Amino acid sequence: MAGVFYFSPALLWAAQMLLAGCHAAASFEALQCEGPASTQESMCHPEDDLTDPKEVRFQVKGYTFSEPIHLIVSYDWLILQSPAKPIFEGDPLVLRCQAWQDWPLTQVTFYRDGAALGPPGPSKEISITVAQKADSGHYHCSAVLRSPGPGSPEAASPVALTVHELFRAPVLRVTPSAEPQEGKPVTLSCQTKLPLQRSAARLLFSFYKDGRTVRSRGPSPEFQIPTASEAHSGSYWCEAATEDNQVWKQSPKLEIRVQGPSSSAAPTALTPAPPQKADAPETTSTKPPEPLPPLPTPSAKDPDSFSLPQGPDPHLYHQMRVLLKQIQDMRVLLGHLVIELRDLSSHLKLETTKGPAKHE
Structure with a gap:
């Protein structure tokens, strides 16, 4: 609890004389009150709350008080x-x-x-x-x-x-979110605060994206993107600095990813890609590739065979042929494995039946 005491003129004069006497032997120090003055009568009671640490100055019935200064007299x-x-x-x-x-x-x-x-x-x-x-x-x-x-x-x-x-490192905020929809507005805010003692100071703000300056020093702590697009996606951060650039601090980086059209939108028609030059499969010949033969059609002798109509893209057609050939080879290998497992099972059964006969 802190209180403000009011002295009568005689008592105040005595206090001034005592203070002057303490300094006369060493040095003279002047105390000066700066700020607006008031002549209104006022009273300050001990129960008045004057101890809020957040307030630098406070008022009591028309009077404005400065923050306290501790005076130490040393010998x-x-x-x-x-x-x-x-x-x-x-x-x-x-x-x-x-x-x-x-x-x-x-x-x-x-x-x-x-x-x-x-x-x-x-x-x-x-x-x-x-x-x-x-x-x-x-x-x-x-x-x-x-x-x-x-x-x-x-x-x-x-x-x-x-x-x-003087101020904390700023924090970069994004409105409405760090994953905005394409075509929507986006606002970046560089948030920090000056103390009450320096509230009259001025800060300048800069914004950066992927190592490049998107807005140089200015008084506004906000940077607006009227219409977001995928090109606006990237890593952003901001910087707050005093006008003389003696104190400057950067915010942590923030990733912004602009989202494309929603999945509920009508899908766009896909057009086939133009024919591309196919990679030569395991050959070093410089002659142009010959037309690929058609795949075999299903027959009674080979019921597991597949057929694939030739598409508009020879390269895609070749890749499909390779894939089908690998599937067929896998089926053949699996068939051989099944046969070998059957033979091994029969051999184990035969050895089991012969075992007891030898003991007799």
């Missing part, structure tokens, strides 16, 4: 000053190694998670032009305080610094 010889506002991906980050009463420093070294970020030097600041999530960690600095300081090396207490995600 150390050396402190590391970091930004008071949250740091997001793409922001510039500046850290300052501050000495008591701003005494001069030498051999200043900055550390992250205990590892030095560079050799000792005279600069009291270190800057990161474009902050990334990997820059999060515990920072501190060390330095030697020169005259009028003690002239001894000092180290500042670690400061935890978190670089927040």
Whole structure:
């Protein structure tokens, strides 16, 4: 439960004097309130719910409050000053190694998670032009305080610094589905969201298909296909980026397969394919193939024979002949196998009947 307290003018003046006294021995820091002001009378009660973590700013009876800033007064010889506002991906980050009463420093070294970020030097600041999530960690600095300081090396207490995600990697959505019907409209949506602290920022979106750009950077997170066709099938993904392109993220790939006409539609008439040159069966002769003889017709002597009328395609006709010949050969092999099995069965029966007679 967090509350907002209102002081009387005299009490507020006393608090300001106390705060100024704490900083007078070391340095002076200014606190500035930015944003719209209001002179309406208002009251804030402890039972008012002001703790919603999702809301950065909240209003109570006409007043608008900023998010809280934690003020830490330190009496150390050396402190590391970091930004008071949250740091997001793409922001510039500046850290300052501050000495008591701003005494001069030498051999200043900055550390992250205990590892030095560079050799000792005279600069009291270190800057990161474009902050990334990997820059999060515990920072501190060390330095030697020169005259009028003690002239001894000092180290500042670690400061935890978190670089927040500016926006999550986008997700590509397809409407009505990833398998749309041919001729129907399709909408691709690149979905992501900025935090409330950076809601005024602007993102640009790009769309890709099979490694090619189908729509370059633009403010709209949607890409529309008015009439889908089989040519629109493929692997799609999108990209969201800031205007300065300092932060950009891609979505996972999504397969889109445009479906052809439904099976209930009337089938189209099939026209026979034009005659094609038949492959020469097991021959290296360069002479043109002779006309194929007709297949034998069924007869009383060979009731298992087949006949096939010659079709319009000689190549298809030849393939059918080969297939029928293989079937006939298989029937012959099966017939021989049946005969051999019968002979083997008769031989086994004969050996069984002779066996007991020898024992007598």
